[in-house]
Amino acid sequence: MLEEEKIGSRQLAVLVVMFTVGTSMLLVPGELAAEAKQDAWIASILGVGLGLLSVLLFWKLGDRFPDRTAAEYSELLLGKWLGKAMSVLFFSFCFMLSAVLLRDVGEFVSTQVLTETPIEFVHLLFLLIVVLGVRLGLAPIGRAAEIFFPWMVLLFLVVVGFLWPYAKIENLKPLMEDGFKPVLLGGVQMFTLQEYVIFLMILPFVDNIHKRGSAMLKGALVGGALVVIVTLDCILVLGPNVTTLYVYPAYVLAQKIDIGEFLSRIQIVVAGMWFLTIYFKTAVSFYASVVSLGQTLRLREHRTLVLPLAAVMLAIANIAYPNMTYYVDFYRNVWIPYGLVFMVVPPVILLTVSYVTGKKSPSCS
Structure with a gap:
């Protein structure tokens, strides 16, 4: 490990918060409302709970190999060929997540903010900033997240505070009208958007x-709480039916704020918060993909892969899905099962093999 790549436990917690809020703040409320209706906020709590359980799994696995990434100890546990196959799977998941996130940014900006701007230009501009961060390394990304975090929280509290006068408790009724199944399905959807398995490439x-596991757990809890609050606000203010109609209900939610003639059009604040959080989620995911491929190929310097992978990532983002209708279908029928399987099966296999064979890092305390 390169010493300059090290981050502190507090920076890890902040990155986990940013990672959690990243795609969830704008996309989750609408998806959960479509599945669980007025119980979407309960589904979001369940999703956060499942995410915390997965963090405990990754914490345990990371403690077995404190100085190695998942790409490194996969080969140690499974042998050369199966281990490299597992490493390639980790790379593909991290890389595809990065490309989908880039597409999400382009789709949002080109349809909601800068409607006359070509989506390809948005992709290129955002990717350049991501590449700059990944080239500098994980430590600068962690420091930047730590600097922006208080501002993100402050803006979040301001928006939530101004929305409470518009809340209607009756929008939460009737409770559990269709039983627990829709809530469970919604919770699983929420869980698949918390791709914490990425941090198996970051923990070393x-x-x-000794503090990284608890830091990751705290970050997941705080980030999850923010997403639950946003989902609850959407249901309370917009109602479940209206929330379902919009792809970005949290952005529409902020449009409701109109105090006199001096405070309106505050939705750009929500967009700003989302840009911050999704940047760090994309940067962390792309960094993990670069490191995993570099370690799989046993390269001395993984930064040489940044520009080639960025070019491929840009191409994938431009063809990922042609419109939002296709995206919703892709998310529900492809990403949810793909993410669910990958976030559970590989870590469980690796942890089980580690215990059965007794293999762990020599530096494991």
């Missing part, structure tokens, strides 16, 4: 190995 770069 945290300087304090």
